[in-house]
Amino acid sequence: MALSIPARHPARGGAVSLLQGSARQRGATITRAGGRPAATGQMTDTNIAPVRLFRPTLSQLGLNLAVASYIMAALNTGFWQRLADILGDSPARMALFALAIFALTVLTLEFFGPGRLQKPVAAALILIAAAANHFEQSFGVLIDREMVRNVFETTVTESRHLVTPAAAGTIVLTGVLPAALVFWPRIDRVSRWHHLWRWPLGVALSFAVLAGGLFADFKTFSAVLRERKELMASYQPGATIGALARYGKQQFAAEAAVLHPVGPDARPGPHLAGAEKPVLLVLFVGETLRAQNFGLNGYARDTTPELARREVINFPDVGACGTSTAVSLPCMFSPLAQAGYSRDRFLSQENLLDVLARAGFAVRWVDNNTGDQKIATRTGWDRVDATLDPEACAVECTDRVFLPLIERTLDTITQDTVLVLHMIGNHGPAYFLRYPQDQAVFTPDCRTAEFAKCEVAGIVNAYDNAVLETDRVLARTIDMLAASDKADAAMVFLSDHGESLGEGGLYLHAAPLFMAPETQTRVPMVMWLGEGFRRTMGLDAACLGDKARAPASHDNLFHSILGLLDVTTTARDPALDLTDGCRIQRAS
Known part of the structure; x- marks a missing residue:
């Protein structure tokens, strides 16, 4: 027995047939008898594929290498200037040291950004490096623990003189937009069990390249690190991360400080x-x-x-x-x-x-x-x-x-x-x-x-x-x-x-x-x-x-x-x- 279901005219906002409703849900279309297309406002039998934004697919290591390359190339101006000043007369040594510091950047991304943390961590490191690079290039300042303290303890009035429209524009272009682009590519994620050995392996390999680069000429590089502290003080985001860690440690210790009297006989x-x-x-x-x-x-x-x-x-x-x-x-x-x-x-x-x-x-x-x-x-x-x-x-x-x-x-x-x-x-x-x-x-x-x-x-x-x-x-x-x-x-x-x-x-x-x-x-x-x-x-x-x-x-x-x-x-x-x-x- 055939079952007919009445339908109201669409223009009057009434109900449509169950058949039409289920077809819409399936993304299908309906034609009139004889295969003629339906009138304007009605469905056709042509499947329309949704427009999708192209998103490249990268491996986790591939994204880390791309982010590390950007940070080192664009957000370490002061580091490159100082490295050229110190080792510029020896291109081979300069290349070895640069390779080691590039590996340090990859190591930072690998260590702090396993699995789903990768993109947020990479974006945060780009933002940190962009801000630090801007203020170093604008004022020549380096980010150390006391500079971090100044940032946290400054007033709104004081900080607004530093966060100018020009500063904001530079940080948006070099930091915010690249950080947003980190979320564009798809990442070919490995299984959880696979990740149990992939994460420590990535950390270990990055560390091996870092150590290998430094030990290739340890005598020279150890002297540079010991005597030219401004070099690594200008490396981003490492210098800022280290300064944040030292500031946090000091603040924690201060909370537990026991007060001792001075001049009780005054x-x-x-x-x-x-x-x-x-x-x-x-x-x-x-x-x-x-x-x-x-x-x-x-x-x-x-x-x-x-x-x-x-x-x-x-x-x-x-x-x-x-x-x-x-x-x-x-x-x-x-x-x-x-x-x-x-x-x-x-x-x-x-x-x-x-x-x-x-x-x-x-x-x-x-x-x-x-x-x-x-x-x-x-x-x-x-x-x-x-x-x-x-x-x-x-x-x-x-x-x-x-x-x-x-x-x-x-x-x-x-x-x-x-x-x-x-x-x-x-x-x-x-x-x-x-x-x-x-x-x-x-x-x-x-x-x-x-x-x-x-x-x-x-x-x-x-x-x-x-x-x-x-x-x-x-x-x-x-x-x-x-x-x-x-x-x-x-x-x-x-x-x-x-x-x-x-x-x-x-x-x-x-x-x-x-x-x-x-x-x-x-x-x-x-x-x-x-x-x-x-x-x-x-x-x-x-x-x-x-x-x-x-x-x-x-x-x-x-x-x-x-x-x-x-x-x-x-x-x-x-x-x-x-x-x-x-x-x-x-x-x-």
């Missing part, structure tokens, strides 16, 4: 104890100001005209503990000298602020930069309040925002106080934001964070204008402290590290210390002592001036501040105290 000395007024020290921690561009140090340009007109003690030969804030700032507040400093040791013991607080000082840290770097963990810290000076904070707060804070502190002081002010100073690359545009003395000044758009002279002009702004802030601070009758006041300024301004193709800072130029490791230091402070503390300014001519370093800060403020403690090392021998003993 107490006011006879001069401090006998002070008739509260004692105030304003300690400016400068940012990225190098000694070479500081007018008081003999720079060809007068970048410190205001300080030159005030009775300050200048220290022209001061060495920094590191080349980045994350290293230098904790180091200078620590009792550890540079030779014995490590972040682990710093985090496991108290620092200068703890000792000062124990001696009875009210300690306050106010920040216009990237934070206290865990120095004020126990004493507390605050960021600048933009409402103190809205004009100074019209775009980003310049260091003038500190002036109302100093004035307020002088008006309300009732206790011995140390006010630590962490400046934005000469933080790059946006030097032009560190000073009011209408007070730019050196022109034309580079008014962008993209150095590629500026001449070196314009970059230096902007940097020097920022030095002038620091000079104005320090001079205005001195004037306020000198005019106040509510405290015996002093001021110390010390920069955390220097800056490269294009010398040798380097810009900014944070170069590994073993290869850092002097422009990143020499910093300015200035001391001003009010008349009341000198009298109360029994300090001989002429003696301090004589001492200032000798070399000094960040190692001196911890001990010299304790000496300056007459804090008695066994934690103070007289050999590192710049005030030692310059105090007139109070009559008993």
Whole structure:
């Protein structure tokens, strides 16, 4: 018996026949009686194959070789430049070493990307290498553990000056798009059982080629690796992966650190104890100001005209503990000298602020930069309040925002106080934001964070204008402290590290210390002592001036501040105290 099923007209959106429905599901078509094609909107009996995007098929090793080739050829510009500089006179040695490092790249892909992890790992390594290569080529920076720390501990404001449209475009073209292409080819996957021996075999073969290349001339290559550390520090993605691993290890160790006291015997000395007024020290921690561009140090340009007109003690030969804030700032507040400093040791013991607080000082840290770097963990810290000076904070707060804070502190002081002010100073690359545009003395000044758009002279002009702004802030601070009758006041300024301004193709800072130029490791230091402070503390300014001519370093800060403020403690090392021998003993 035939079964007929009624159908409604398609135009009225009704039901279609079961036969038509099942045919659609099968991708089939229906014709009218006599083989004539159906009307428009109805099915035909012609099978239409879906359009598919062509996808090549590669083996797992084939994809790894392709990715490694791209990374080495396109994303290791600095590595090739340094390799040519070191081994360029011996093409055979250069080829052998290059083969070994190519094998290291394949080894990294094989080891971290077995099976289905291969494509995500390969894409991630391309992105890492692309970003590192861009910043090395743009600023000459190398990615080490402290650079990784800078990345993780930076602020949004600071990072947006580095992630410019040009930087984003370069990273998209060299990193994001190639990383996306990794997912295009099909991979001829082997069975799970096959993979149990294929993965370790791939790792072993890659390692064998690496070892074979290096041992082919081990004497030469071992010397290169030992003495020219910048070569492998520029290899990507290896250098960045290693830096990330070392940073993670250090962070994990820091969480388990046990705090040890420093200076538990700290107490006011006879001069401090006998002070008739509260004692105030304003300690400016400068940012990225190098000694070479500081007018008081003999720079060809007068970048410190205001300080030159005030009775300050200048220290022209001061060495920094590191080349980045994350290293230098904790180091200078620590009792550890540079030779014995490590972040682990710093985090496991108290620092200068703890000792000062124990001696009875009210300690306050106010920040216009990237934070206290865990120095004020126990004493507390605050960021600048933009409402103190809205004009100074019209775009980003310049260091003038500190002036109302100093004035307020002088008006309300009732206790011995140390006010630590962490400046934005000469933080790059946006030097032009560190000073009011209408007070730019050196022109034309580079008014962008993209150095590629500026001449070196314009970059230096902007940097020097920022030095002038620091000079104005320090001079205005001195004037306020000198005019106040509510405290015996002093001021110390010390920069955390220097800056490269294009010398040798380097810009900014944070170069590994073993290869850092002097422009990143020499910093300015200035001391001003009010008349009341000198009298109360029994300090001989002429003696301090004589001492200032000798070399000094960040190692001196911890001990010299304790000496300056007459804090008695066994934690103070007289050999590192710049005030030692310059105090007139109070009559008993």
